Amino acid sequence: MRGITQWENTRISVRSIAGSPIRSALTALGVMIGVAAVIILVALGRGAQTQVESSLNSLGANLLIVYSGEPRGTALVRSNTANIRPTLSEDDLAMIRALPPELVLLSAPASTANVQLKFENRNIAASVVGTGPEYPEIRNFRPIYGSFFTEIDVERRSAVVLLGAQVYRDLFDPGRDPVGESVRINGVSYRVLGVMEEKGSAAQDSSVLIPISTFQRRVSGDSNYAMISIQAASSEVMREVQSVIEQQILRLHRLPSMEYADFYIANQMDLLSTVAGVAGTFTLLLASIAGISLVVGGVGIMNIMLVSVTERTREIGVRMALGARPRDITAQFLTEAVVLAIGGGIIGIALGITGSWVAMNMARTAAEVSIFSVVAAFGFSVLIGLFFGGYPAWRASRLDPIEALRYE
Amino acid sequence: MIELINVTKEYQMGDTVVAALRGVTSSIGKGEFVSIVGPSGSGKSTLMNLIGCLDTPTHGRYVLAGEAVEKLSIDRLAEVRNTTIGFVFQTFNLLPRLTALENVEVPLVYAGVPRAQRREVARAMLERVGLPDRARHKPNELSGGQRQRVAIARALASKPAVLLADEPTGALDSVTGEEIMELFHTLHSEGSTIVLVTHEPELARRAERIIRMHDGEVV
Numbered sequence: 245m246r247g248i249t250q251w252e253n254t255r256i257s258v259r260s261i262a263g264s265p266i267r268s269a270l271t272a273l274g275v276m277i278g279v280a281a282v283i284i285l286v287a288l289g290r291g292a293q294t295q296v297e298s299s300l301n302s303l304g305a306n307l308l309i310v311y312s313g314e315p316r317g318t319a320l321v322r323s324n325t326a327n328i329r330p331t332l333s334e335d336d337l338a339m340i341r342a343l344p345p346e347l348v349l350l351s352a353p354a355s356t357a358n359v360q361l362k363f364e365n366r367n368i369a370a371s372v373v374g375t376g377p378e379y380p381e382i383r384n385f386r387p388i389y390g391s392f393f394t395e396i397d398v399e400r401r402s403a404v405v406l407l408g409a410q411v412y413r414d415l416f417d418p419g420r421d422p423v424g425e426s427v428r429i430n431g432v433s434y435r436v437l438g439v440m441e442e443k444g445s446a447a448q449d450s451s452v453l454i455p456i457s458t459f460q461r462r463v464s465g466d467s468n469y470a471m472i473s474i475q476a477a478s479s480e481v482m483r484e485v486q487s488v489i490e491q492q493i494l495r496l497h498r499l500p501s502m503e504y505a506d507f508y509i510a511n512q513m514d515l516l517s518t519v520a521g522v523a524g525t526f527t528l529l530l531a532s533i534a535g536i537s538l539v540v541g542g543v544g545i546m547n548i549m550l551v552s553v554t555e556r557t558r559e560i561g562v563r564m565a566l567g568a569r570p571r572d573i574t575a576q577f578l579t580e581a582v583v584l585a586i587g588g589g590i591i592g593i594a595l596g597i598t599g600s601w602v603a604m605n606m607a608r609t610a611a612e613v614s615i616f617s618v619v620a621a622f623g624f625s626v627l628i629g630l631f632f633g634g635y636p637a638w639r640a641s642r643l644d645p646i647e648a649l650r651y652e
Numbered sequence: 653m654i655e656l657i658n659v660t661k662e663y664q665m666g667d668t669v670v671a672a673l674r675g676v677t678s679s680i681g682k683g684e685f686v687s688i689v690g691p692s693g694s695g696k697s698t699l700m701n702l703i704g705c706l707d708t709p710t711h712g713r714y715v716l717a718g719e720a721v722e723k724l725s726i727d728r729l730a731e732v733r734n735t736t737i738g739f740v741f742q743t744f745n746l747l748p749r750l751t752a753l754e755n756v757e758v759p760l761v762y763a764g765v766p767r768a769q770r771r772e773v774a775r776a777m778l779e780r781v782g783l784p785d786r787a788r789h790k791p792n793e794l795s796g797g798q799r800q801r802v803a804i805a806r807a808l809a810s811k812p813a814v815l816l817a818d819e820p821t822g823a824l825d826s827v828t829g830e831e832i833m834e835l836f837h838t839l840h841s842e843g844s845t846i847v848l849v850t851h852e853p854e855l856a857r858r859a860e861r862i863i864r865m866h867d868g869e870v871v
Binding site: 247248249252259260263558559561562563564565566567568569570571572645646649 | 701704706707726727730731733734735739741745747749750758759761762763764806810
């Protein structure tokens with residue numbers, strides 16, 4: 245029964261805070277900004293991460309690409325493969341196609357070359373990709389207009405072509421229907437089947453697609469492929485698919501190990517985990533910077549609380565004379581600091597969520613508010629109130645009631 | 653009620669020790685109205701702080717309402733102040749943001765009395781000091797005399813054994829001061845033990861008994 249309740253302490257704090265609203269708002273401002281910064285920066289970091297991951301996923305699901313030649317960099321999709329000497333044979337492709345559907349769903353060979361494209365009086369340089377009808381599915385790269393060529397076109401070596409979005413814009417006037425028109429590739433006439441969707445990547449948007457057989461016959465004269473795109477059955481089997489294919493192609497090429505290989509396999513999973521790791525570090529870095537501003541906000545609270553304790557020395561003396569124990573005074577000022585920090589935290593959360601929304605909808609930046617960052621920022625602001633309120637509260641409790649009552 | 657036996661109080665002032673009280677022995681009975689008088693520097697403030705349990709003696713014994721106070725912990729001293737002593741200050745020392753009623757409630761808040769009960773007691777106390785209609789006013793909306801009445805109501809709220817008044821009329825004009833003194837007499841006649849600390853002999857004579865202080869001793 246004896247002793248002040250925490251509820252009463254909270255009432256006292258809220259009254260004291262409400263008693264000087266401007267000062268309280270300024271005191272909590274630092275925490276407000278800190279919490280908002282944590283939430284917004286983490287949201288931006290995660291937004292960037294999600295964007296990179298989704299753009300990676302937009303290359304195709306569970307994608308592996310077998311490339312001719314030596315490993316180069318970590319890129320999943322190489323921007324220029326026209327100058328690679330193709331080393332992947334029809335046997336390699338047949339082997340991959342013979343793998344069970346539990347491992348490999350689809351595969352498509354591809355080779356590329358740089359060519360001249362001509363339509364009416366327009367003439368541009370572009371890259372031509374010879375590939376199979378599975379390519380749109382595997383690479384998640386589909387016609388938005390017209391239709392892709394079929395297996396029959398491959399068998400017949402049809403002179404048909406699909407245009408990248410940029411190629412279409414360069415060759416045709418806006419609004420002009422290209423389907424059925426003839427474009428010339430290195431002087432040979434091809435019938436346009438459709439236009440591919442825009443991917444935002446110059447390599448894809450500035451290329452045209454023709455059947456692989458037509459490519460081999462009319463463009464390269466080489467029966468090998470520069471690369472083979474593969475869709476694995478699931479993300480879990482990707483590593484296994486990679487190692488099986490590596491072993492098999494080594495065997496077919498009569499090579500002892502990957503050190504001597506004339507091909508390499510880029511794996512979407514590896515790339516995703518690398519990117520996720522980098523993006524995670526980036527988000528953490530942003531959160532740390534924002535966390536520092538939160539700590540600075542805490543120092544602001546400490547500063548004002550120290551001033552407040554001095555200003556209210558007499559009140560403290562009166563409360564002590566009337567029966568407040570030192571711990572009651574500690575609790576009063578600690579509660580006040582925590583209430584300020586929580587108030588700042590709640591407003592900061594609102595600001596942070598609003599700010600992230602603005603970034604997403606007005607500034608068109610990818611932002612993704614994480615519940616964890618909201619909870620963490622809130623919890624952190626409570627801790628900041630406790631930590632930075634602790635010293636002023638302790639100072640208040642140590643006042644001598646006689647001195648405090650005499651304080652003018 | 654109050655028993656002081658050879659109480660001394662010494663302060664360390666740099667290298668020297670200053671004795672503010674040099675062996676005070678005195679007692680105040682239940683229901684007495686006693687004044688402590690003396691010039692400034694006589695030790696009467698120190699004595700009042702000791703009686704009010706704001707401080708503890710360096711040597712000697714102090715028994716308040718049957719409890720030896722000289723060796724109590726800081727927390728226990730706070731409890732004794734809360735339940736046994738009712739302070740009335742020269743400058744009222746009301747908390748400016750609280751209403752009169754809430755000011756009277758403060759000791760009860762620290763005693764852990766539930767809100768409804770607190771309200772009831774505080775209202776009764778304001779009625780007792782003649783301010784039943786000023787409950788919702790803030791201190792700055794009250795006159796000096798009214799403020800001191802609120803302070804007295806606050807001192808009475810926890811039904812203390814001793815009412816300890818430090819120059820309670822010092823900040824008031826003579827007419828209002830007189831009213832406050834009458835209130836003390838009324839409270840005394842109703843059974844309160846009152847200790848009045850003052851430097852005015854005039855005022856001191858209004859008590860039943862005078863304890864005169866000089867150079868840290870009772871004379």
